[in-house]
Amino acid sequence: MSDGVQKSIENDLDAQIAELTAAISRNPRDLKAYRQRGLLKARMRRYDDALNDFNRTLALDPNDAHAYGLRALVWARKGDRDRALVDFDEAIRLAPQNGELYRSHRDRVLAESSRAPIEGGDFSILKNPFVLLGLPPTAAPALVKEAYEDAVEDEVDDVDVLMRAQQTLMTPRLRIEAEVGGFLDVDPRLTSQIVSNIRVGATIDEISEQLGKLHSLPRSNVIAHYGSALPLEMAGLCELIAAQATVTPGAVCDAINDVREEIALGRVDREQVSEALSKLLDRQTKAVIERLGFSDGATDLFDRFVSKITADAYSPTLFRLDVYVRTFAQIIAPELSKRSEAIEAACEAIKKSPKSQSCRAKLDTALQSWISLLRPVQSYEIHRQREDATTREMYIKVRDLALWLANEKKEFESAGKVVEIATGVFGHLPRAAAQMKEEAAQLLDLRNEQLAEEILTPLLQACEAANKSHRAIESELLRAGFGPGSTGSVKALFDKFATAVGSTAKLPFSDAPWRLVREVAISLNNDSSAPRAAENLLQGILDFADHKPPTAEMIKALREDQRVVRKNQVEADLGKSLQAEKWGEAEKLAERLLTLETDEENLKSARQIRETVSAKHKAVVRTRWFWGIAAAGVLIWIVASNDNNRSGTTNYRPSPPSYSATTNSPTTMTRNDAFVPGDTSETMPAVGSGLSLSRSNIRYCSYQGIRLEAARSMITTESQRQGFNTGIDDFNSRCSNYRYRQSDKNAVDAELPGKRYALDAEGRALAATWQSNSLPRPRVNR
Structure with missing residues (x-):
């Protein structure tokens, strides 16, 4: 209030006091003049003068309840609580019809204690017009006017x-808002107790018994008052929403009209009451949620509250929960925007430094902070079987970062880390979860391809060089083996192999270095008929495996390769012994062959040879021409163990490779004894088993087998594995078992040494077609 206005009021009061003083001079027994002058003096804070006038009034009329009430207020202003309470009690005794008014003033005096009152925040029941003026909902206009004057005199609030x-x-x-926002249809004494307790600072738990006596509307008003003053706990939030949910406009409308009929005031209709209640309940909710805030603890509490309410699908509180969640979303919007800016800054930092772990850590922290604020909203949306639009937009933003890193920068590892972070934050989004799982697998494949190229290229180049110089490395392997003591190009090959094994030991394609060097051994045996060199290479690999072992499947494959190479050596030596008629040596080699052979048909043939050689060793009197025929028979068996007169069969069934723990069945080691030139056209055979194949059909099967073996060593990803498996399935459906003319088979076999390197290159190119170079960009519904 301005100084000018205050001065004007004081002048007006002085003038009124002068008039009353003149009236008292004319009639010294005018008790109303004394009482009114005392009231005016009290308003001017001239409390002692006011007490003198009230004392004179009571001397003239000891039963003046109004004078007792006014004097009680002055005693209260002077801080004499006991005298104030005595005068209030006397006023109530003398004028019980005005007892509610005097009791409200008395309660206010009682409320003056060491504890501060629960003033309330944006929703304060103490500011309700009825409570503020100390009136019941049944107060008629005349009583309202009188209570207003008393409140002004008592300086209850600003004028x-x-x-x-x-x-x-x-x-x-306007009165309808005050009616629904106060203590409608409540016993005045209960109202007085609750208001008094609020004013003396009683907690909500301390008035729980009184709260239980209120019906839903006034109970929601009291709980909202406390919730706007101090953050409610879970029980308070649940009590508030339960009270709000059970408020019925029809019952409230009837209660208001009953009161208004009693005091002859205009009636209200149900639509007016519904509108007033809607505004009231929304005000309650907004005040309580704002006071709750969005600290970590408050957000967690509200999230648990949302989950508790949504857990009961038939709860009447569910329809009110939407208002709570919308209000919470509005309150957190400014803070959410700040946290979004932190996420954008982290994304930009990652774009500038894709390999920076600290930048990704900042993104993770920013996203976790951002999502923690939205969890209550997400919990509610999940209950409604919807995706929160804000969360979806942020997910798309982070996913776009991962796509950019993968497709534009080829930073597959960083992109995978971003997807991993996003999975931890957005994994609850149904569509996003499946999408991120697929993209994480693709990024892992791409990263493995990238790593494989970086790590294995030196070894691959060394293996290619070795395959182009079989005679040189054969000599080096026979002289110094494969290991730290190797020499020349074999030593360079071993060093690159050891480096690659160490670099891939903990990677998904740890078997790849072993496969590459193993292919060199297979090529030495099959293409250059150098089984001893191949065995030395395999033995060196197995010796190295004692210190740094590959997978059990790879060791099994290497040992099988070693067995086949040794068998080939024994077969070759056996053939030479038979031709040289060295029967004792041949018998030992036949025994050795039986320990190396695993095929039952071949074992049967080997036993027959052993028995024949043994018999010859014991009966040297037999003719030499028989052994020439026997030796020729052994050589034919060595070349094609399943040869049956003029036709034969061959089997090629590699197992599907993978850079995880998978089995790699060895390529069958063979020997080629015939070299017949022919044309080089290939014709894909029809699908089937036991078919008779032409030379061009056989050429396709032989060439395609080499291509697939070369492709096998390049496989590092799931997509390549799938492509390889498809190729093997097709190959086996055409070439796993067939009939052929021996001359055609020999002719094709003779072509292989000259075609080997070209076919290897074609196989590696084939493997490259099975890999993806970038992540797809599926259409996103924004």
Whole structure:
């Protein structure tokens, strides 16, 4: 209030006091003049003068309840609580019809204690016009006017606040808001107790018994008052929403009209009441949620509250929960925007430094902070079987970063880390979860391809060089083996192999270095008929495996390769012994062959040879021409163990490779004894088993087998594995078992040494077609 206005009021009061003083001079027994002058003096804070006038009034009329009430207020202003309470009690005794008014003033005096009152925040029941003026909902206009004057005199609040309260209660249209926002249809004594407790600072738990006596509307008003003053706990939030959910406009409308009929005030209709209640309950909710705030603890509490309410699909509180969640979303919007800016900054930092672990850590922290604020909203949306639009937009933003890193920068590892971070944050989004799982697998494949190229290229180049110089490396292998003591190009090959094994030991394609060097051994045996060199190479690999072992499947494959190479050596030596008629040596080699052979048909043939050689060793009197025929038979068996007169069969069934723990069945080691040139056209055979193949059909099967073996050593990813498996399935469906003319088979076999390197290159190119170079960009519904 301005100084000028205050001065004007004081002048006006002085003038009124002068008039009353003149009236008392004319009639010294005018008790009303004394009482009114005492009231005016009290308003001017001249409390001692006011007490003198009230004492004179009571001397003239000891039963003046009004004078007792006014004097009680002055005692209260002077801080004499005991005298104030005595005068209030006397006023109530003398004028019980005005007892509610005097009790409200008395309760206010009692509320003056060491504890501060629970003032309330944006929703304060103490500001309700009825409570502010100390009136019951049944107060008629005349009583309202009198209570207003008393409140002004008592300086209960600012004059303009008290004026608005009076106008609200005097205007039927406005009064409805005060009626629904107070203690409608509540015993005045219970109202007085609750208001008094609020004013003396009683907690909500301390008035729980009184709260239980209130019906839903006034109970929601009291709980909201406490919730706007101090953050509610879980029990308070649940009590508030339960009270709000059970408020019925029809019952409230009837209660208001009953009161208004009693005091002859205009009736209200149900639509007016529904509108007033809707505004009231929304005000309650907004005040409580704002006071709750969005600290980590508050957000967690609200999230648990949302989950508790949504857990009961038939709870009447569910329809109110939407207002709570929308209000919470509005309150956190500014803070959420700040946290979004932190995420954008982290994304930009990653774009500038894709390999920076600290930048990714900042993104993870920013996203976790951002998502923690939205969890209550997400919990509610999940209950509604919807995706939160804000969360979806942020997911798309982070996913775009991963796509950019993979497709534009080829930073597959960083992109995978970003997807991993996003999975931890957005994994609850149904569509996003499946999408991220697929993309994480693709990124892992791409990263493995990239790593494989970086790590294995030196070894691959060394293996290619070795395959182009079989005679040189054969000599080196026979002289110094494969290991740290090797020499020349074999030593360079071993060093690159050891480096690659160490670099891939903990990677998904740890068997790849072993496969590459193993292919060199297979090529030495099959293409250059150098089984001893191949065995030395395999033995060196197995010796190295004692210190740094590959997978059990790879060791099994290497040992099988070693067995086949040794068998080939024994077969070759056996053939030479038979031709040289060295029967004792041949018998030992036949025995050795039986320990190396695994095929039952071949074992049967080997036993027959052993028996024949043994018999010859014991009966040297037999003719030499028989052994020439026997030796020729052994050589034919060595070349094609399943040869049956003029036709034969061959089997090629590699197992599907993978850079995880998978089995790699060895390529069958063979020997080529015939070299017949022919054309080089290939014709793909029809699908089937036991078919008779032409030379061009056989050429396709032989060439394609080499291509697939070369492709096998390049496989590092799941997509390549799938492509390889498809190729093997097709190959086996055409070439796993067939009939052929021996001359055609020999002719094709003779072509292989000259075609080997070209076919290897074609196989590696084939493997490259099975890999993906970038992540797809599926259409995103924004």
